[in-house]
Amino acid sequence: MTDLDVASAPGMVGEAVAGGRLPGRVWLYSNYHCNIACRYCLTESGPGVPSRELTPAAMLETAAQARELGFTELGVTGGETFLMPSMPELLAQLSAILPVVVLTNATLFSRRLLDRIRAVSGLPVALQISLDRPDADPNDAMRAPGNFDKVVAAIPALIERGVTVRIATTVESIADAELDRLCALHRGLGVPDSEHVIRPIVRRGRAVTHALGVHAELPDLPAELTVTAAGAFWSPFGPTVRGGVLDTDLLLTRTTRPLSVPATIMLALMDARPPGGDSTLNIR
Ligand code: SF4
DSSP states (O other): OOTTOGGGHHHHHHHHHHTTSSOSEEEEEOOOOOSSOOTTOTTOOOTTSOOOOOOHHHHHHHHHHHHHHTOOEEEEESSOGGGSTTHHHHHHHHHTTSOEEEEEOOOOOOHHHHHHHGGGTTSSEEEEEEOOOSSHHHHHHHSOTTHHHHHHHHHHHHHHTTOEEEEEEEESOOOHHHHHHHHHHHHHHTOOGGGEEEEEOBSSTHHHHTTOSBOOOGGGSOOOOEEETTEEESSTTSSOEETTEEOOTTEEESOOSSTHHHHHHHHHHHHHSOSSOSOSSOOO
């Protein structure tokens, strides 16, 4: 397949996904701003940074095109996704197109937002919440003061409302005994082991400033088509920010719609890769 063969993208993408050659998930970067500023944040997110938002209309259109092409899942990430005012209702709409996982720091769940998130109860939407340590101090040292307490309060409140919750733990390393306590904590909050992922810090964005994490290059990163307001990227670890500037080393194309354009480029790059495992660093 060449990068000019856009017209045949639907069949090719569907075949590649069905055959397990291409991951089925398309990521959407809803926004880049955040209410906190974690030390390892890939996107240097925080209060007051440029929000670089994808509009809800653009996300819905991209999602519909993703389904048409043969992709099978959506991921929504940021920035803090729930700073987008319409996020609960948007997730319900997106999940009518494809199942969705949305990444969140879970610190904005006021009573009002908890009421609104009922919109996704029973729908194929999972909230993937960051929780790194079983104790407040070391957890909050990497994230923000009060983060731990807000997260452990939000998780059962979300589950009570019928929302599917996953936990993502992002660490340089964690001792067995500490991990055991973290797992006991998430089980106690109602999240089973099958919904807990542990992943390394990737040395991009603010992690570079603090000399944290593992160096990762294209072969180390999951080949998951990722759409931002500024273009389409090889992986959700691609559209990172360094010194306030968007990284473009993993940019596929500035053209995001029709989605067949970046999907075709992605497939051509996949075909050019040597056979073997997609990732050597367990980055996900
Ligand atoms: S890692 Fe997530 S929660 Fe932390 S600053 Fe970045 S976007 Fe916000």
